[in-house]
Amino acid sequence: MTKEKYLLKEVISSFDFVGTLISCEPYGSGHINDTFLLEYKIRHMGVVPIILQKMNTNIFKQPIELMENILNVTAFLREKIIENNGDPERETLTVILNKQGLPFYKDSHNQYWRAYHFITCATGYDEVKCDEDFYQSALAFGKFQRLLADYPAQTLHETIPDFHNTKARFKVFKEAVEKDIYGRAKDVLTEIQFILEREDVANVLTDMQLPLRVTHNDTKLNNVLIDDKTHQGICVIDLDTVMPGLAINDFGDSIRFGASTGAEDEKDLSLIQCDMHLFEVYTKGFIEGCDGKLTDEEIKALPLGAKVMTFECGMRFLTDYLQGDTYFKIRYPEHNLDRCRTQLKLVDDMEKKWDTMNEIVSKHNK
Ligand code: ADP
Ligand code: GN1
Ligand code: MG
Numbered sequence: 001m002t003k004e005k006y007l008l009k010e011v012i013s014s015f016d017f018v019g020t021l022i023s024c025e026p027y028g029s030g031h032i033n034d035t036f037l038l039e040y041k042i043r044h045m046g047v048v049p050i051i052l053q054k055m056n057t058n059i060f061k062q063p064i065e066l067m068e069n070i071l072n073v074t075a076f077l078r079e080k081i082i083e084n085n086g087d088p089e090r091e092t093l094t095v096i097l098n099k100q101g102l103p104f105y106k107d108s109h110n111q112y113w114r115a116y117h118f119i120t121c122a123t124g125y126d127e128v129k130c131d132e133d134f135y136q137s138a139l140a141f142g143k144f145q146r147l148l149a150d151y152p153a154q155t156l157h158e159t160i161p162d163f164h165n166t167k168a169r170f171k172v173f174k175e176a177v178e179k180d181i182y183g184r185a186k187d188v189l190t191e192i193q194f195i196l197e198r199e200d201v202a203n204v205l206t207d208m209q210l211p212l213r214v215t216h217n218d219t220k221l222n223n224v225l226i227d228d229k230t231h232q233g234i235c236v237i238d239l240d241t242v243m244p245g246l247a248i249n250d251f252g253d254s255i256r257f258g259a260s261t262g263a264e265d266e267k268d269l270s271l272i273q274c275d276m277h278l279f280e281v282y283t284k285g286f287i288e289g290c291d292g293k294l295t296d297e298e299i300k301a302l303p304l305g306a307k308v309m310t311f312e313c314g315m316r317f318l319t320d321y322l323q324g325d326t327y328f329k330i331r332y333p334e335h336n337l338d339r340c341r342t343q344l345k346l347v348d349d350m351e352k353k354w355d356t357m358n359e360i361v362s363k364h365n366k
Pocket of ligand 1: 093
């Protein structure tokens, strides 16, 4: 048995899963956690799937606090979903406690694991295949914010300090360029220059007085599951970064990923643009999903959220490239650089389409 399989056996046996384990395979395309799909055969019930995740404690330094956030937020959502006659088993994550009644297992190598009910017959898409899916994801992320509007934000742990503090990330970026520990800066001078010229983009949100809300902070399309039959955005997942934050950043992160005409790691930059039709589709859905919770000032600042989140993400990918790829999972050596380039291309394109973006938002600001 390989070391990994041996460890997985230890982890699995710490939970009270019922039935016979018939498969255990890596799953999904997240950049952060190690996700596995377990399948159990249970007599009279057929196959029951479970999500098992090794949490990334290199990134999330306080996994116990993080799980406390997730238990509290999902319990709160569960009540709201029931009040709205929804199905809490499909519309929010359900954490499976281990044999000791804990929401995580700390293995013999001090790594933290957790398990969730697998939400069946639903898909997290890596790209926008049709407008309707993107619209549904916008409704779901907007609704997520609406349902959590009364949650006492100050009681949440900050699972990654300064996660969307773009000003602080700019400082870290400049330090990475100055230290240049892998000697990579000389090959990416154009990208470095593009970022350094835009310090104002890094600072703009810190200088504004937007309301602090409970936000998701990682609103990529594949972090919402879309029901395979009804095609509705049913469940917002990946709750590791739920923290107090800005609504416009949740909007913006979805735009940078989903309104792009190409993949986040597309090498051919001529294929990358911010699609104004998709921008409008998402804007409409997000405003509807928030259902009156956003202030006029927030709605007017939505295009800014898109630009700042895209800029920040490009800067984060380049910082990681310069620091030797220690944060995001990569599949090949230049992967973070390719990702950075698409984001900077999108920022450039948004700057050209700035007036259109503002017109679209004001059209839906009713
Ligand atoms: P990461 O932080 O690495 O992105 P995620 O929590 O988003 O990790 O999980 C990775 C992928 O696993 C998701 O994109 C989704 O496809 C799948 N997934 C996670 N949780 C569930 C769940 N409860 N039910 C079904 N699929 C899930
Ligand atoms: C990560 O976990 P995942 O793959 O959904 C990252 C986001 C980035 C995104 C870029 C905790 O998201 O902030 O925007 O990659 N999550 C964390 O694809 O850093
Ligand atoms: Mg994810």
